[in-house]
Amino acid sequence: MTAVDVGPVGTPDFEPVAVGAQYDPPPAGIDPDQTKGWMKRLWPLVGAYRRTMLIGVVTGVVALAIQAAVPALGRSAVDAAIEGNRQALWIVFGLTAAFGIGRLVFGGVYRYQLFKLGWNVETDLRAIMYEHLTRLSFSYYDRTQSGEVISRANSDIRSLQLLLAFGPLVSMNVLMFVMALGFMLYVHPWLALVALAPLPGVYWFGLKFRNEVFPLSWVTQARMADLATIVDENVNGTRVVKSFAAEERQIALLGRSAQRIQWTNVEIANSRSRWNPLIESLPRLGTAMVVLYGGWLAIEGVVSIGTLLAFSAYVIMLQVPFRMAGFMLMQGQRASAAAQRIYEILDEEPEIVDSPTAVDIVHPRGQVDFEQVSFGYNPETPVLDDFTLHIEPGERVAIVGSTGSGKSTVARLLDRFYDVDGGSVRVDGLDVREVTLRSLRHTVGLVLDEPFLFSASVHNNIAYGRPDASRSDVVAAAVAAQAHGFISELTHGYDSVVGERGYTLSGGQRQRIAIARTLLANPKVLVLDDATSAIDVTVEEAIHTALQELMANRTTIIIAHRLSTISLAERVVVIDQGRVANMGTHAELLATDPHYVEILARHSDDEMGDVSGNGDGDRTRRRAPDAEVGRSRTGFSDGTGDPWLFGNGR
Known part of the structure; x- marks a missing residue:
């Protein structure tokens, strides 16, 4: 196992970003004895x-x-x-x-x-x-x-x-x-x-x-x-x-x-x-x-x-x-x-808790391993079955699969939203079940396909992961996410309060703020879960240009359907029925894997014609207006019956 810099065992006070308490905690709690009146x-x-x-x-x-x-x-x-x-x-x-x-x-x-x-x-x-x-x-x-x-x-x-x-x-x-x-x-x-x-x-x-x-x-x-x-x-x-x-x-x-x-x-x-x-x-x-x-x-x-x-x-x-x-x-x-x-x-006991011997990841490198992982939201219906994948520190990997293949589930297990039924998920060689949740989720940053914004100022939404961030840091993150332009046009700029769940903004604007929020937190492992699905082609290309620089020295997992997003990756992993079915560069898979071609055709609105690639995985293609077909936009499921994670929890 590769050595990794971790904090001392059982450090519950670890806080990636220190935030002072705004109120006195309750002086006592409820008696846990359920037999009492x-x-x-x-x-x-x-x-x-x-x-x-x-x-x-x-x-x-x-x-x-x-x-x-x-x-x-x-x-x-x-x-x-x-x-x-x-x-x-x-x-x-x-x-x-x-x-x-x-x-x-x-x-x-x-x-x-x-x-x-x-x-x-x-x-x-x-x-x-x-x-x-x-x-x-x-x-x-x-x-x-x-x-x-x-x-x-x-x-x-x-x-x-x-x-x-x-x-x-x-x-x-x-x-x-x-x-x-x-x-x-x-x-x-x-x-x-x-x-x-x-x-x-x-x-x-x-x-x-x-x-x-x-x-x-x-x-x-x-x-x-x-x-x-x-x-x-x-x-x-x-x-x-x-x-x-x-x-x-x-x-x-x-x-x-x-x-x-x-x-x-x-x-x-x-x-x-x-x-x-x-x-x-x-x-x-x-x-x-x-x-x-x-x-x-x-x-x-x-x-x-x-x-x-x-x-x-x-x-x-x-x-x-x-x-x-x-x-x-x-x-x-x-x-x-x-x-x-x-x-x-x-009396409801949380299922995902820190183990007594949990350690903090203090200086993460970004290595990610899925070792024979099996998991299902319903034990009788597994979503992942013997899923094995190794990602090197700093590597950019795209995960592609048909609806219901378990792509988003991979991200949820990596951030330990759920625990695996079998096998293990590791970050820098450490089983995520033996790592403190705070340090794990500081290390692994998620950008979701249906971003959730709070009814607060744009600045506070972007600085959610770093409440002490300066305005210049917030602006820098917004610029990288191609959000600075429309934010500057708002009535009060970065101090403008967005409506509940950010619905006063367009879907693409919400996604760009969500990207800026995650970039500001500066995670060592970045997971983009269809994060540019609601962004138009021109803005998406600008975001990709910025992300190319930001992904340097950062492990990036890209869950996507768009060819333009997949092109950010050095390696593409194809998932089928909860397992890794194939992997390679985009050009290699395009030439050798009919299932991969079928997935791209199903989730792209443009004709695949004139698609070419070189041996390094670079590709050019003719683009059509952005309109993905056959994919749920609700954010509630990836087709596996996977309940989504925020809001109502469904």
Whole structure:
């Protein structure tokens, strides 16, 4: 094995381009134990804000204790008024005013702290989920709809935030219930028991309500995700929708999805309409019985008028938790369903990870080897089978094959988007499974046939791989990619913000920016996956001229159908049914391999006539307007069923 300069074993802090953190990382994570309940799994993150929670709880308890004491003061005031005790009235007045101010201060503090807790946890959950999503393998996105991910990262996390913000408030109302009940039992136990008589019925009805709402809440969250997927696809695919005049059909699809959500929400509303009135009204029967029994006791002189009025106020306090019980039961079930959906993502294990002994490629040379590689996105349908190819450092190799032969799969395995089923892929003699992903993907740069641009400035899109790049470096890369001319004509030049996915630019302009982005990253191994498919002939020739210079001392793998692009290579490799069928110069293959000629004819719109070549592989040909035939432009598949890698992951 040829020696290669690598970093020390297990260097997770390796960063080809250092970027400073823009936010504080979450103080804790989710408990990985899947056997625990959803709240117990969330507790490490909530517990990280113990100080905030403690301040909120303590001030809340004080505020509720003050509130629970007010009816007792009212009792003393009424009794003092009946007795004509003016001094006692003034004392009660002063205490009531002080309690009111205290309730204002402590109530404000505990609400602020608890809502702060909820928002902090929501922010951390989003950070944790997004960080985990960035580590998940492409296979996860192949089988997961983007709307599912978006829904779980937004509405599901918001459901948890609402429960964390309002749940403690309801819990404190339960504490107030206990305080009020304690006073009532102290003053007159039998009258207190009369007030509590309807509460077992409240518990039973609440249990029935919970059992109905939980499955409906789960279905609602899932259907919200379906709706988000439809909206996402229609926004991103609006050009396709409009080009087929399919607006009405898509509106109908969205309407059906909305109706499915409507059905579950109506069912939840029906459950609320059945059980909530019972849950809220039963405690009021306690009020009626207190008035009846307490009034009789007052007439008999067993209790005072002030005591009866205080009891009436405390009965109202007993009702508050039950009036909120319906809302909290529904919110609790929604949060439970949301948490489980969030945990489904967080419990997903990435398939492509650094091995414990992974090393960094610090000074790559660019040697690439595929050794008896077998791979299939579906194990029953292999795409590559015993694929073997050796590429020397600095060599330029074109990979050509018919649709479905696995050309793009070669690039994906080289950058370790997927792991091989058999054999190995090596860079500088190192198995890519034993190399850190960061250093591997810094070494191997991809230019895709369907480039993805972010809704950011042109400068930031080109500098995506090198955020610290200077404007002069960005311009140099753009000039090399023949993009500087049209960029300069934009309203704000390099500071112009492109639309979502770069759709404010033409396909050829997007591809040139993508080429500039990869060139600026300066990878030692450059993979051009049909990277000039949307560029016209004149611009393509200019790009090729620039690439000829840039490819010097750089290993280049060219996946292409155009003769003009293939001409950049020193060697052409023909793939058929997942194996290397032939290799040689363009001229050699043109003269000896009918299958190669057939591939070129199928994917070129000009007549092959007048094609000649010399022994060095140089060639000239008559060109026609650029219009490739028979090749998908969607970017979603290379014909093998290979799901593409970005956007929706399909």
